[in-house]
Amino acid sequence: MKIKNFYYLLTVLLMAFGIVACSSDDSDGENNITNNFDRNKMLTNWADNLIIPSYQNFASKTNSLQTANTTFVNETNLENLTNLRAAWQDAYIAWQKVEMYDIGPARDVVLRSFVNTYPTNAENVNLLIESQNYNLADPNLNDEQGFPALDYLLFGIAESDTELVELYDNDANGDKYRQYLTDVVTRINSLGAQVLDDWQNAYRDVFVQNSGSSANSSTNRMANVFMEYYEVRFRNGKIGFPAGVYSGGDPQPNRVEAFYNKELSKSLALEALEAHKNFFNGNEFNENTSAESFANYLDFLDVIKNGDSLSSLINNQYEESITSINALDNSFYNQINTNNNGMLEVFESLQDNVVFLKSDMFSALSIALEFDSGDGD
Numbered sequence: 001m002k003i004k005n006f007y008y009l010l011t012v013l014l015m016a017f018g019i020v021a022c023s024s025d026d027s028d029g030e031n032n033i034t035n036n037f038d039r040n041k042m043l044t045n046w047a048d049n050l051i052i053p054s055y056q057n058f059a060s061k062t063n064s065l066q067t068a069n070t071t072f073v074n075e076t077n078l079e080n081l082t083n084l085r086a087a088w089q090d091a092y093i094a095w096q097k098v099e100m101y102d103i104g105p106a107r108d109v110v111l112r113s114f115v116n117t118y119p120t121n122a123e124n125v126n127l128l129i130e131s132q133n134y135n136l137a138d139p140n141l142n143d144e145q146g147f148p149a150l151d152y153l154l155f156g157i158a159e160s161d162t163e164l165v166e167l168y169d170n171d172a173n174g175d176k177y178r179q180y181l182t183d184v185v186t187r188i189n190s191l192g193a194q195v196l197d198d199w200q201n202a203y204r205d206v207f208v209q210n211s212g213s214s215a216n217s218s219t220n221r222m223a224n225v226f227m228e229y230y231e232v233r234f235r236n237g238k239i240g241f242p243a244g245v246y247s248g249g250d251p252q253p254n255r256v257e258a259f260y261n262k263e264l265s266k267s268l269a270l271e272a273l274e275a276h277k278n279f280f281n282g283n284e285f286n287e288n289t290s291a292e293s294f295a296n297y298l299d300f301l302d303v304i305k306n307g308d309s310l311s312s313l314i315n316n317q318y319e320e321s322i323t324s325i326n327a328l329d330n331s332f333y334n335q336i337n338t339n340n341n342g343m344l345e346v347f348e349s350l351q352d353n354v355v356f357l358k359s360d361m362f363s364a365l366s367i368a369l370e371f372d373s374g375d376g377d
Contacts, residue, residue: 037300039219040211042292045282046222047204053285054097054275055196061091062189069185073178076169078161085154089264091188092147096271098192100229100279103221104207105198111191112233113142118257120148122156129180130173136187145184148259153181156260213366220367223294227358228371230276235350236373238269242336243343251343253336265332269325277318280357294361303364310360317353324349 068087072080095116102112114136121143128134128144136145143149157177158164168177199207210218236246237257244251258264278285282293295311303310324346329335335342362369 037297038292039213039217040208042282042297043208043211043218043222045284045291045293046279047199047208049284049287049291050279050282051098051101052196052199052204054094054101055192055199057285058091058094058098059189059192059196061087061094062185062192065091066185066189069182072168073182076165076174076178078165081154081161081165088147088150088154089261092258092264092268093271095147096268097275097285099233099272100226100276102229103225104203105195108198109191109194110139110142111195113139114191115146115188116148116257117143117146118148118151118237119255119259120144120146120152122152125149125152125180129176132176132179136183145187147188148257149184150181150188151258151260153177153184154260155262215368215370220370223362223365223367224370226276226279226294227362227369228373230350230357231354231373232371234269234272234276235347235354238265238272238332239343239347239350242332243340243347244336245344245347251336251340253333256332256336259333262331262333264330266325266328266330269332270322273318273322273325277315277322280314280318294365298361298364301364303360305356305360310356310364314353314356314361317349317356321346321349321353 065084065087068080068084072084098106099112099116106112124141124144128141134141134144154164158167168174168181171177207218210216214220240246242252242255256265257268280293281295282290284290295315298311298314299309305313324342328342328346329338332343358369361367
């Protein structure tokens with residue numbers, strides 16, 4: 001009788017917060033409905049239709065990046081620089097579709113830290129080029145490599161394209177510049193290939209088979225990775241820090257992603273947010289079809305908030321945020337310097353979904369939060 005009273009009280013509390021999930025009591029009075037959802041199918045969809053295809057796409061783009069780099073290094077001219085820059089942009093966009101998957105093989109090799117720590121440390125990059133004494137596997141060199149370092153090496157290292165080509169080609173240190181550029185590209189390519197290989201040959205089955213509901217289950221761990229990326233890496237990293245949300249209202253435009261390119265930051269943000277939304281809905285990579293996902297899970301539980309399904313509220317908020325980002329300048333650097341309020345409005349829109357995802361979804365799915373955003377949310 002006490003157990004039933006406890007769950008009655010719990011239901012009342014959930015209703016008070018506007019969140020209601022259908023439930024069914026077993027003979028012991030315990031609510032096991034979250035365990036009735038087929039997590040194995042959801043994990044299979046994630047692995048086979050989203051994560052692995054995204055890494056395959058990333059590996060293809062980084063292979064093209066390495067090929068373009070080899071061409072540029074062997075024949076350093078403006079045409080090959082343009083082609084190398086295009087390959088860098090394609091690979092950087094592909095990265096946005098895998099960056100959230102900081103689990104298993106990616107976490108083992110610290111992929112995200114090595115590939116996309118920004119802003120890059122341009123001063124140290126110059127020192128390493130000059131000394132030629134470095135090991136990019138050193139975790140202390142995470143902000144001297146990856147896509148942000150390439151952003152500097154391909155767009156920010158000289159005043160003009162002609163001077164940049166001259167620096168790589170005829171400067172007394174041209175060999176050093178070409179070597180460092182090659183080493184950074186090669187490391188991105190090799191790390192991505194290693195993570196893809198691990199997913200395809202071993203980790204995929206480990207991930208899918210760990211379909212329970214414990215704190216260490218794949219669903220619970222992926223939920224935390226998914227949320228940590230949205231709140232810390234996306235909301236804070238791409239928007240909040242550059243806009244000055246965490247620096248007393250003092251904007252820091254030098255902290256935008258793709259700082260030296262100046263025209264790519266919005267595209268990167270849109271790609272990343274679309275990827276996050278697609279994962280929530282279980283949309284297959286580059287396809288219009290979907291399967292088991294967090295959205296299906298919430299609908300299975302019939303989770304309602306303020307009269308609407310929670311999955312609909314989350315998707316509507318994704319769309320609001322995408323619309324807000326689309327209204328920004330292509331260059332977040334320019335946006336911050338001309339009308340930072342637009343960035344702050346995007347931050348607030350993203351924050352609204354933090355409430356739906358982090359508070360409401362985690363509660364409905366009985367998943368414990370295992371990371372700290374560090375900002376009091």
